[in-house]
Amino acid sequence: MQNKAKVFPVSHIVGFVLSLVMTFAAAWVALKTFYSFNTIMMIIGTLAVLQAALQLTMFMHMNEGEDGRTQTINVVYGIFVAIVIVAGTVWVMSIGMHTHH
Incomplete structure (x- = not known):
């Protein structure tokens, strides 16, 4: 140890x-x-x-531990999901604004 x-x-x-x-x-x-x-x-x-x-x-300590690669992949995936949710929300709201005058 x-x-x-x-x-x-x-x-x-x-x-x-x-x-x-x-x-x-x-x-x-x-x-x-x-x-x-x-x-x-x-x-x-x-x-x-x-x-x-x-x-x-x-x-x-994201890069520490036995498998720091898995932690990094999880954080990158979380960032990707957050970007998709925000971009999708803005996209849907902007289309809705243009179709409903």
């Missing part, structure tokens, strides 16, 4: 600091820049996706 206990969780501290940096960067872009609305939303969305990936790997 191996003892995997660490004295100081360096990866958790690094993940926390990087998450804070991304959060403050998104707030700064939203409040202190004069970019167009679409550009601001694109930057914030990109930072949100990066932060979600960071938290999955640093805090939820």
